[in-house]
Amino acid sequence: MSTNKLEARALTKRFGDLEVLHEVSASISEGEFVSLVGPSGCGKTTFLRIISGLDTADGGAIEVDGRAISGPGRDRGFVFQSDSLLPWRNIFDNTIVGLELAGRMSPEDMARTRKLLDLVGLAGFENYFPRQLSGGMRQRVNLARALAIDPELLLMDEPFSALDAQTREIMQGELQRIWEEGRKTVLFVTHQIDEAVFLSDRVLVFARRPGRILEEVTIDLPRPRTMATKRDPKFVALVDHIWKLIEHDVRESVLLEHG
Ligand SMILES: Nc1ncnc2c1ncn2[C@@H]1O[C@H](COP(=O)(O)OP(=O)(O)O)[C@@H](O)[C@H]1O
């Protein structure tokens, strides 16, 4: 019997002639926070979409709690890069979209949703509309919405990339706090190495063409982590180690994009 929350075995994916993922295997245990870092175009989003069931692999297998999955499910919550809020719905109604689709509209579900909005620092904003909120607040609504369905596994694809540097730092701290409280199993994608190290128990470092895991780096920094953690020589050494692993690929991807 597997004790892993998520087990991905030898996932392979091609788009035409391009092999995007080559036999990527990863396991994540219950309550673990794992990040995926790698240069732009290395297949991070593709990997996450396959885990979420939004896309299918050409080879390999995925299990959540030992069950094979073949499509989207409410055991997995997804937070996208850009916020995907419905402009005509207020914040509360945006947060319950997933519950609504699942037909879960009990008073308990509604009460739990209010608590989640509180948890992400949005108590009092239930009746506001997305356009009335800042980028950081909208990304918090996204997070609350993914948490509202109470997923076994939270999948996050560069959720903070649209935020300015200060807001991003604050959101990293917030996410850590929320994770400490709920102990969800999280798979978090970012191209920012320090963000991955700050948040994670383990970082999976991706290489590109084809996307594959170069190394798994265990982050044994004590929790809770604070701003001071980012100046800890051990933190700096971990970031440096990961950067050296992907530096070549990053330079190449930057040159390809801008050359
Ligand atoms: N639907 C698609 N059709 C064709 N190519 C795609 C598609 N989605 C992604 N790709 C390509 O697959 C590669 C990996 O993309 P992606 O998973 O988005 O990388 P990342 O999220 O790491 O930046 C890129 O070269 C991208 O252009």
Ligand SMILES: [Mg+2]
């Ligand atoms: Mg991506």
